[in-house]
C-alpha cells in the first residue's frame with residue numbers, strides 16, 4: 745500500500761525518463777492512479793488485487809458533437825495504490841506501458857524475463 749499522491753509523483757518522474765518514441769506512443773493514453781479498482785473496472789475484468797491494468801474502450805469511432813473524433817479509442821493505464829508498494833510502481837508501470845505499445849501478455853513476460 746502506497747499513497748496515491750506518491751504513486752502519481754513517481755509515475756510523472758518515470759514517464760519523463762522514458763525514451764521519446766515511447767512517450768509519443770503514450771500521448772493518447774491516460775494514466776490514472778486510483779486507490780483501488782472501481783466497480784466499472786471490476787466489471788471490465790480487473791481483479792480486486794491487481795496492481796495495474798491497461799484498458800482499451802470504444803474500438804469503434806464514437807460520435808462527438810457534430811462530427812466524429814479521429815481518436816476512436818479511450819486508452820488508459822490504471823495503477824491501484826492499495827495493491828502497490830513503492831518498489832513495485834516502476835515495474836508495474838512499465839508492464840502496462842508495454843501493453844499500451846501493443847505487446848500481449850506473453851511478449852511482456854518475455855521482455856520482463858530478459859531484463
Ligand SMILES: [Zn+2]
Pocket residue numbers: 839843849852
Ligand atoms: Zn499484463
